[in-house]
Amino acid sequence: MRFLAARPLAAVASLAALLSPVLAEPILKSNSLNTCQENSGFTASLFNVIYTPNNNTANVDIVAVSSIQGSVFFDVAISAYGFEFIRQQVDPCKIGLAGLCPMTAGKIPLNFNLPVDKDAAKQIPGIAYTFPDLDAKVRVFINMTDGTRQSVACVEADISNGKTVDLVGVKWATALIAGLALASSAVVSGLGHANAASHVAANALSLFGYFQAQAMLGLTGVPLPPIVMSWTQDFQWSMGVIRVGFMQDIFTWYQRATGGTPSTIFDSLTTVSVQVEKRALTMAKRSLAMMPRSIVDPVSAMVKREVLKRANIETSSGSFVVYGIQRVAFRAFIETTNLFMTGLVFFCILVVFTTLCVAAFKGFCELAVKKGWIKGDTFLEFRNGWFTVLKGILFRVTLIGFPQITILCLWEFTQNDSAAEIVLAVFFFFGMCLTLGWASFKVIRIARRSVIMHRNPAYILFSDPQALNKWGFLYVQFRASAYYFIVPLLAYTIVKGMLVAFAQSKGTVQAVGFILIEAGALIGASVLRPWMDKSTNSFNIAICVMNFLNSIFLLVFTEVFNQPPLVTGIVGVVLWIANATFSLVLLIMLIVTTVIVFVRENPDGRYQFMMDDRTSFMKSQTHLTTTTELDALAATARGDKAGYSKHNLDLDDDAESISSESLRRHADRSGMPVSAANSVRNVPYGNPPRSPIDPSMPLFPADGRDGRNSPSPYGRNASPSPYGGGGSGSNLMPGFRAQNNASPAGGLRSASPSPWQRGAGYEH
Template identity: 70%
Template structure:
């Protein structure tokens, strides 16, 4: 019986590999044998086959039960990427398969090895061992030829085949994470040096690239059947969602869940590298609900909510079906009940490490300055206002972690892994979204005040270092007139997270929702073009186009069009190639532009002044050297004190706007209080609107210069009396 079971499957493996992948060891393998019909008379809880052409043998480890007692024939179908390459009927009596002629009931559970003929080995093309994440499978219908079920299928078994090659690579994960992290760090470094214009460009591109990584990770989190190559590719970017497997941390999370009244999943423990249980990583376009309910134990079906609530759907023959978010957790080696806590903890670990790095850099700057290794004005703005800078950095990290925390928290509501985890999910979901909503409200309020006073939102948003450092993470990547665009960005994330978390059991709903969401994002990006300049707009529009195409591909994967399997397989490969090329191009663009900016003699000079005139209001180190003397003269002419530092718009007092705008002029206390936000030689920019008459000043730039020079000679600005005739 052992040989009889393995022979047709090994033949299937040999033929199926016509278009399958391989590893450096050149192997073909299958790790699960799944039932493909209801009331199947042959079921397996474990199936592991490894074929090595160099050895010429296939090692089989199977745990199965047969309830069939009849004369049978095997109807074997081998497909690769949905295309049927072999369809053959095998009579077990003709090939001498003991135990299958006739087929008898019994249990199979001992490992064994099968010899594979050289003819079968020579028929396997080289591409079968090289192409990554092959989507190939063998399906065998066991048809009875006598008895009451003559002419009917009494069992159906299906085995997926792979070659061990995959695009789920540790190198891709580290490379993408390091590039994005270094780009964000470089933008902070440039900002500390005073090159605000260059820093804003680098930060905008780094944030866009990170959001693209998260969008690819979200594709892997949907409950839609995905081809193997799509599963593996999207797994490369799950680090951006905080899904990172650290063994000792996972043990702590399991302990915490159990100690707070939860029941931890033990699927990873049971699998033990697929040695004791079979796991079907869902990738075929089947209706999970109907399939799962048909296979579930009666005790589970009677409590139908468990299908929606409990992860790791277990079939009645001991194997498991994983899909969507739990599929990602399984591939990452994380128990599904630990997934929420894993993402949450890693998010706050990054926040803590960022805080420590900023504090350490502050201390380092003070040390080297006291030792005389750096000039006293190097990183002066950061050293004086480092607390405000730290707040802005933490806000930016919150914006980056917003998709992950929102998705995992909402998903935890459907799982209820433990009362404590539910409390954490509610708290952090509301807290993070409330903080970002408050920040967006502050930006809109400041912009409205700037428009009311100066008819230009860029004036206040970019003139005050405290405002720019603390709230700039929300608007600096956009043009000044599109400061509001952060609101639809946050809404886009929340709505997308809801579809991912709440529609895990309805792939079609997720696919249609993604298409509508991504179509809206693409239209908004193309029509409004809200980013700071033409290059940044092109960068983000390209990302929106790829995200929209990914949404269309997801709809195809749901099999709603009832397309041939070959179409689904080809679309999966196209999605991988498209996103791989786009990722590579965006990474190279970010690396090259960041490198050029860092080693450029004048980083700010590399970028053109933006149409919103923000550079006229931003304090740039390259501009300070040429404007310091003129600014000092202008300050003297206006009667301002040297400690004036611009606007303090971080409070929400309802005092007179004119008094608030000029509070630094009449109060030495206020000037002293704000002096730590900017160097003393920094003068506020001239508003495009006269602050007294609230009208547009008729003076051109040249007239302003003439007026300044005249005021420096006659600081009072009073016309001297003329002598009488």
Template identity: 65%
Template sequence: MWLLPPRPLLLLVSLVASVLPAGAENVLRSSSLAACQDNSGFTASLFDVVYTPNNNTVAINMIATSSIEGHVLFDIAISAYGYEFIRTTLDPCKSNLPGLCPMTAGDMSNPFILPVADSAASQIPGIAYAFPDLDASVRIYINMTSGEQKGKRIACVEANISNGKTVDLVGVKWGTAAVAGLAIVASAIVSGLGFSNAASHVAANTLSLFGYFQAQAIIGLCGVPLPPVVASWTQDFQWSMGIIKVKFIQDILTWYQRATGGTPSTIFDSLHTVSVQVEKRSLVAPSLAVFGRAAVHHAASIVKRANITTFFGSYIVYGIQRVAFRAGIESTNLFMTGLTFFYIFFVLAAFCVTAFKGLCELAARLHWIKGDTFSDFRNGWLTVLKGVLFRVTLIGFPQMTILCLWELTQNDSPAEMVLAVFFLLGMIAVLGYAAFKVIRMARRSIALHRNPSYVLFSDPQALNKWGFLYVQFRASAYYFIIPVLGYTLVKSMFIALSQSNGTAQAVGLIIVEVAALITASVLRPWMDKSTNSFNIAICAMNFVNAIFLFVFTDVFGLPPLVIGVVGVVLWIANAAFSLILLIMLIVTTAIVLFTNNPDTRYQFMNDDRTSFMKSQTHFQTTNELEALGATARASGKFKPPMDLDDDDDGSEVSNPANMALPPSQTNSARTSMYSNPDHVPAMHAPSVRPRPSSSFRAPSPFMSSRAPSPYTASLSNSSQPNIHPAHPVGHKPSPSAPSAWQRGAGYE
């Protein structure tokens, strides 16, 4: 029996390696031996085999139990990426294998080392040691050749082979996280300098890329058997879901669970006596019903999980548990790990905004910077802080909905259940309220000004506080945040609540992703053509990944080789796509940071949003609204807008003059305005937020359907004091004074 593991192992690698590239480090190993049939007469709770070609030895550490007595024949099947290379038989009596002719019942637990013949080692090409996440396995059927059970298959074991190479790399995790983080910071700095157009483009693309990273991580969280390369690739992006191992944090979370009445799992403390298998395409978990009460009771004391299948001390993890095990996190700590890092990110964002405010004030006092540098941020930093925290909540929404819903099915401890309910309902309520506010403001703007851009972009406090929900969309698609939140919530429910049914998850994801792709392609809700193309491409890739995931369920009974090839294609396609997106973002961010006027790189949106924002001297647009606003400001006929974010609508309702004129009265009002500038209706006083310009252009489509601007009158008679100025002409408010245009980086 001692030679049973190494002989199939060498047969496997001699064939599988022929399709793989050469590598530097030569090692092949198997860390699990799975039973592949019910009531198998041979099982192993620990199986660790390492082949080192440098000295041609195989080190074996195995804890196994055999109930087989008599003469047997080994039927060996060797496959790579689902393709069976060899199907052969081995008679232990003819091969002079000691202890196997005949086999005897008993336990085996002594580690040992076996030499490997040069003839066997020479059959292993160097390509076997370099290809990442080698998907190779050997399956051994043990058939009786004597006694009453002659000709009957009494055992089946399977070993997966790895060469130690993987695409689950720390460098990929740090690289993707660094690019996304630096791009967000860069957009905030550029916005603080006044280049809001460039900043909004960089921020929108960065957050879309971050959402794509989360979509990649979600694939790994599905309860579908994944090829090794797919499981490793998706593990690179689990940081975006807050699944990060830090030793002292894990110790604290284990203590917290015990202190709140929970029972932590100890699967990592038991690795020296048990074997943990990561579920893959060829590994079918046996039913718990055939294990017996003793096995189930023993497993419950170690794993305490419904979706870790046990077999005499050997465990098979899948779905969310698979991600936790590969990350080195106990399954009972997974929810609190994600929650902890979400909270850390939340606090860190608040600290960074506050610290930047303090540094700006200190630099201004010490004359390191000009007194008006970042003046808008310094005056309205509290509003900016609120917007940043809302944005963090939106980023963490997919992560927390999945983990909170999943925790409700796990019940790690009563306190953790309370936290799951609190954060789930709290985040849904906060984002739902924010979306309601945006829709309410946009509808008010349409009712008053026939243009949603006015209220959404003219009120700086509303822009900084709620702009994170709509600034990446065109003004007429202000409502699109509702489908985005609904898409995230439905997708999270499929992932968290259907862990035991991978097929249902795959079908659900196909439905969700095709709906997202069609909606994005038809509505094209983002701010401009390039941003729409960026996001539609991500939606298309997510849909393709959902198709691949459905293939992995093997509901069509496809040949194993097809499934193996699809796994490699998914990895290559997503790796190339991610690289392209990262390069685009890096180049764009670098150009924005090192260009004197980055706003000139982007065409201004055609929804008039720039006409309603705070005027910046570097804007060189030619909008009619801007020219009119420049004239109004020059004559001192401008005052800050009313607080359109106020929940009380009484002021607008009680003043019907604020309502747009009906079509039948538009011509007469326009005639009266132009013929008698002294009678400009007061209702239109704050109707635009123009910015200076030296030239005119044709009116936008919104101008043709909107009530005429009162500033038209001021073009012909700029001395009429119809509107009280906010400041005397020529007066420049100090940087420390409160500004009516407190715009910052809150929506980036």
């Protein structure tokens, strides 16, 4: 206790053992001394204290400025998670502190080693050296000794022990698992197990979205407890916040070359302290941080150093405060003016890397087939239509990177780092919005066309391989009737990104906005249940619940309820424990699901068929035996006839349904060929287009039985064809039978490509 009474600054170091990464020996440290009252007469622009209990020595490096003159005494308070467990008054005159008895005005540089009393060291609990990101601080009030006993200064220091949950291993593990799951889904899909692949991909995308939601918590301007800051930092890789040394040098050069002024805060750490905000700042200071440099620079009396660069707040003591997006950049050792380019370049790297991987895999498959390493029909669909598949994969990458690009580009509009970076922000943000908006429009149009023609949106969405490969990333994770759900998801991303980017100086507004957004997402997911099946709905609704709880925790951190600091500290620990447990469960589920897909002989059998009958419409090597008879039956069900089997039909070119010619005839009845009209006598052209199938029944029996021996409506007594009764063979038109049944042996033989194989290059 004598040590605490004698040296308040050393007490800061002693208590700093409350959190830190695993080191060779336990330490307690503090890197900044913050003022805790207005017009504080004692400040420090540099404050570094490290206490090592092994030798009971604290190294102190301080540059302080005092405007106090007279006799004073210190009121020292030490707390952890808002709970004050030591309070002591100290008279500097009784312990002989030079320059402090009486205190004199002026600059006080101090750099010395301070021995720590063993009795004082014993009062520090052992957990202070081991518990990660412990929220502890030492606060010192400097009071006059006259009759008023007025407080003329207040300083406090946050303490750390070097243990943290911000670990490189966690970042790599989460990134690799999510990435490998997405890659595995693509491989499984290429092997023909579309049902299993869609489940793995849907869960992987949802998990990736949850990681991005965690990262967004850290990007808000809300003051966060240390453990929450560290936890959310683990997921900033999902927003492209990854530091590579030589790339940072390139970004700095690029900004200078395009007329910008890079910040140099990391070059000033030896002379200036940087405070990572954990408590609320005044609105004026926060607003100042968000101003463009052209507005901030004239305020030279308050902003003394170019290092501020409008992204960091300089306090009256000369130290700097970072919060929100700036806080994330500082903790990642990235200059705030380089953050936008960092995220943008890593997104571009992901796009290029994905393209090269797909092209390389295509080349490997062709070589493997040529050398006989794999069978000729392995990855056949991918090899035939790999370019269309590549388009779909790039669209999916765009969807994954959309939250990242939205936040960084919108934030760049407020920062104006350089004219060239503003142009890049405009190009990427509006380009991605238009790209995803156009893709969503195409999906909605295709689905509505399918509903008009076949009374089932799944019919064309899943029977057309080209539409499925290119646009399937937007709807394959949803049930067919919820094809539109991608639109509210994109709107959710944009609104959330705008809230993060534009309200950095208004933490309470961000917290309330997050609650409203996440509540809407939770209600929508719970009521609509748009995902493909019960398990996927449960997976995503659980994520929505956790995101909603996190938004409530975020509101608590704003201290809008004026709760005791202990409550804020406890809520921070609860957030970490809850999200860490939840993330672990999701990761295990995804790992198990992915492994089972590769281990099982028929991974599609693990999942029930979708209620929207998508598997009946999809060309799958595992569910359909591609015989000519099935091709003929499929063509009949689709309404295709001889002379109308067209190659290179492309729904994306605004032509018509990929599955039939009927849309053209219904769209332009006046131009309908007479021969075609007379060849089908029973087609009700005067009525709206009608699907030849019952949308509630699969196109083929799930057990693979022949239609003529089953009670299915597609058997002998209930032909799916609108052209007459009879079995699947008897109801085919003469022209169609002549084209498809011209076999010398009397069997069925297809003379034209199967209707299943149109699009995606299957006709080649």
